[in-house]
Amino acid sequence: MERTYGEKAVLLAEEVVKKDGGMENSRAKKEGLPLFVRDDLPSYSGIATFLKSPYIENPNDIKDLDVVFLGAPFDVGTTFRPGTRFGPESMRSISKLFKTYNFEQGIDLAQEIKMGDLGDIYSIHNIDRYIDQLAGAVSTVLKQGVFPVILGGDHSIAYGTIKGVAESIDGNVGVIQLDRHLDTTPYMMGEKMHDTPLYHAGQLKNVNPENIVHIGIGGWQNDPRAAVGTKERGETVLTCDDVEELGVDKVAEIALEKAWANGVKAVYLTVDIDVVDSGFISGTGWPEPGGLTSREVLRLVRRLAEPGLVGMELVEVSPPYDNNQQTALLGVRIICDTICSLVKNKHLPLY
Ligand SMILES: [Mn+2]
Numbered sequence: 001m002e003r004t005y006g007e008k009a010v011l012l013a014e015e016v017v018k019k020d021g022g023m024e025n026s027r028a029k030k031e032g033l034p035l036f037v038r039d040d041l042p043s044y045s046g047i048a049t050f051l052k053s054p055y056i057e058n059p060n061d062i063k064d065l066d067v068v069f070l071g072a073p074f075d076v077g078t079t080f081r082p083g084t085r086f087g088p089e090s091m092r093s094i095s096k097l098f099k100t101y102n103f104e105q106g107i108d109l110a111q112e113i114k115m116g117d118l119g120d121i122y123s124i125h126n127i128d129r130y131i132d133q134l135a136g137a138v139s140t141v142l143k144q145g146v147f148p149v150i151l152g153g154d155h156s157i158a159y160g161t162i163k164g165v166a167e168s169i170d171g172n173v174g175v176i177q178l179d180r181h182l183d184t185t186p187y188m189m190g191e192k193m194h195d196t197p198l199y200h201a202g203q204l205k206n207v208n209p210e211n212i213v214h215i216g217i218g219g220w221q222n223d224p225r226a227a228v229g230t231k232e233r234g235e236t237v238l239t240c241d242d243v244e245e246l247g248v249d250k251v252a253e254i255a256l257e258k259a260w261a262n263g264v265k266a267v268y269l270t271v272d273i274d275v276v277d278s279g280f281i282s283g284t285g286w287p288e289p290g291g292l293t294s295r296e297v298l299r300l301v302r303r304l305a306e307p308g309l310v311g312m313e314l315v316e317v318s319p320p321y322d323n324n325q326q327t328a329l330l331g332v333r334i335i336c337d338t339i340c341s342l343v344k345n346k347h348l349p350l351y
Pocket residue numbers: 155179180181183194272316
């Protein structure tokens with residue numbers, strides 16, 4: 001009989017334990033209570049960097065790292081519920097709950113890659129200025145050969161992050177966005193609000209709209225003109241119904257084929273947490289029922305990461321509307337599962 005998933009996972013756990021010095025090297029075996037906690041136990045203690053990775057003060061001092069976490073506490077691009085400026089803080093604090101080992105994948109991130117938290121990118125409340133700040137921050141990270149993970153923030157930040165990626169890559173960049181909303185309206189109220197970033201990303205000289213893929217779009221909050229625009233520019237739109245009818249794996253396959261077409265050099269992943277059904281995630285700016293389930297979105301990001309990514313972001317977690325940090329918790333999990341898939345498929349370290 002084939003092994004069950006549980007049996008396979010336990011066999012992988014054996015490998016992880018071996019790499020960590022065997023069963024004898026168990027923290028639980030160390031006796032006594034230290035005066036100052038400098039270990040990763042207990043989980044509620046310590047300073048809340050993302051996954052308790054070390055805080056890195058100097059952004060030009062990250063060459064030895066493989067992944068950095070950057071907070072983008074910005075919600076000036078919000079058009080309904082505000083509060084995503086507290087998103088990075090909430091994801092960092094709930095990430096204390098996670099260990100670096102994933103049971104099903106049989107991978108301990110701490111064994112495979114070096115991670116650090118670069119703190120926040122801050123700018124005064126001006127969208128255009130913030131876009132430039134973020135683009136500079138992302139390219140600073142990428143130019144040192146490090147994988148950036150941006151913790152939003154509302155989705156207006158995506159134009160800045162994608163601009164930073166595009167400026168750092170010699171060749172074309174593809175973009176996959178998970179979102180209930182197209183985010184391809186050119187301007188709202190004359191500004192680049194959070195319903196607009198994918199339109200502007202598609203105007204960058206090395207981002208061909210034919211390599212932009214939207215997954216999870218649907219419901220009652222989209223603009224038909226934005227939809228027509230995506231068609232005219234040649235973008236790909238996949239709905240939650242597509243996920244239901246074709247399955248997660250097939251949708252991922254279609255998305256990857258489009259995002260990587262025409263000799264694209266790198267693909268960036270932007271995840272708006274509102275792609276998940278509002279029943280799972282109360283804490284977001286524009287909640288929409290009928291979205292993906294938590295399990296679907298996790299399988300989807302793992303699949304999308306299989307051929308490699310150049311960076312990712314998780315946006316629209318709004319802690320003032322969040323119940324018990326559920327939304328932030330799922331945001332952390334989406335990030336961790338994506339990174340884990342990149343490690344498993346040998347795309348991290350980046351270069
Ligand atoms: Mn969005």
